[in-house]
Amino acid sequence: MLTVSSRVQQTKPSYIRNILKVTQQVDMLSLAGGLPDAELFPLDILAQAAAELERSPGIFQYGATEGLAELRQWLLGDKHLSDDVLITTGSQQALDLIARSYLNPRDKVLCEAPSYLGALQVFDLAEAEVHTVMAELDGPNLAQLEQQLAKHKIKLFYAVPDFQNPSGHCWSLSKRKAVASLLAKYKVALIEDAPYRQLRYQGEPLPTVSELSSYAAFYLGSFSKIATPGMRVGYVKANQALLAPLKKVKQASDLHSALPMQMMLLATVRHPLFAEHLTKLTNAYRARRDYLAALLKQQLKGELTFEVPEGGMFIWARLTRHNAILLAEAALQQKVAIVPGDEFWPSNHTADYQAIRLNFTALIEPQLEQAVIRLKKAIQSCSPN
Incomplete structure (x- = not known):
């Protein structure tokens, strides 16, 4: 059998790319990937751009x-x-x-x-x-x-x-x-x-x-x-x-x-309307960031701490008493996907603290609310009786 190169063998597979198969389940809510919201793609502008191709x-x-x-x-x-x-x-x-x-x-x-x-x-x-x-x-x-x-x-x-x-x-x-x-x-x-x-x-x-x-x-x-x-x-x-x-x-x-x-x-x-698209996009993502941050503070007080970012796609939450990998596994059982912080350290290093990364751009507000409810259940399932 053909032997795989040592460089490939030593390269850790992407947790996020592997978990995409799971997150594609109809009833799964994902806070895991760094995905933009497809509903906010500039589809009208893209359609016009595509139409121009046939002229070249x-x-x-x-x-x-x-x-x-x-x-x-x-x-x-x-x-x-x-x-x-x-x-x-x-x-x-x-x-x-x-x-x-x-x-x-x-x-x-x-x-x-x-x-x-x-x-x-x-x-x-x-x-x-x-x-x-x-x-x-x-x-x-x-x-x-x-x-x-x-x-x-x-x-x-x-x-x-x-x-x-x-x-x-x-x-x-x-x-x-x-x-x-x-x-x-x-x-x-x-x-x-x-x-x-x-x-x-x-x-x-x-x-x-x-x-x-x-x-x-x-x-x-x-x-x-x-x-x-x-x-x-x-x-x-x-x-x-x-x-x-x-x-x-x-x-x-x-x-x-x-x-x-x-x-x-x-x-x-x-396109003359692309700047307007960017404004719409950032306004939508800002609202979702604020909504998720408020939910986490209300529903998971005492379980995690975080800073509200000035931009981007993620809230980085430090866990106060749980193991991130075990929590990620429990979260999947509750039909919500998160990424344990351990994945963001080099393979030859150990994470200095327990954390999870939560994406706020891919889900709309009712989905974010349901995702936090499921995450809370996952945390409760990991907690000792």
Whole structure:
């Protein structure tokens, strides 16, 4: 029998991707995935964008690895003339391309703990050695960050500064500047993942860490949360020298991302009503965030603690007396899906506390209410008599 590679064997499967089969049951309510609400997709705009494709038959031909020129120009604008952009099949592919381009086995990567599990999978597959720095409410612990950078020969620092997955934290301006300065001091490249940046419900937008950086930085963008994830259009922005190896790897990987989807995406974000769609989307998600937060405080007081995030898709709740994995199993028995916090730590680390991640964007308010009722029953079933 054909032997699976060691890198695949050591890579932990995605809890969320595996649980999708369960969450597709008709009577299951899911707080697990980072899903946008399909009912809020800009369907009228997408229909017009799709209709435009037939007027450009060449869009169904092979294309450049870098992506559709018009979309790349729209993303670049006129701000950073030394920058370049590579269109990818979702921003997850951008992560994979960076890892395959720059990481050798046992190279050291630093990320916040907890961290996005999709990134942890990529680093496992690259056979990297993952180190962590604790995530605080306003960004990474700076003392720990400098200690890690000084102690280890870190090659890449991966972070989600805007409404981090899973914690929902948003870095302060002072920490953004401090991190940029430390990375430059120790010559460590930044991977800034920003899929939730446009889902801000309060406060003012802050500059990206990449904009503040004077050393190597990759900025990953996505349209999955604000347009539709099924189009699978993402991008990575960096200077041309940094992107050159990624283009080579992408050539060998999939030649280029689907041109019709790129053209549809460009027509969608350029549409005069897309800004109105974004306003509607953020208003709806803000209301759901507030509703879920109120429910948790009313129904589960004493069982968990959390901060209300300023944006994004998740509430990160610390459990006061239960094991997250056991609670997730009990929750499935009550027909509600959650993600235990242990999934967001690297495979060679142990979670420092018990927590669960709860998504508030995929369900409407009556469903959120029912989901919390079911979660309460799950907690009660885990509690000693």
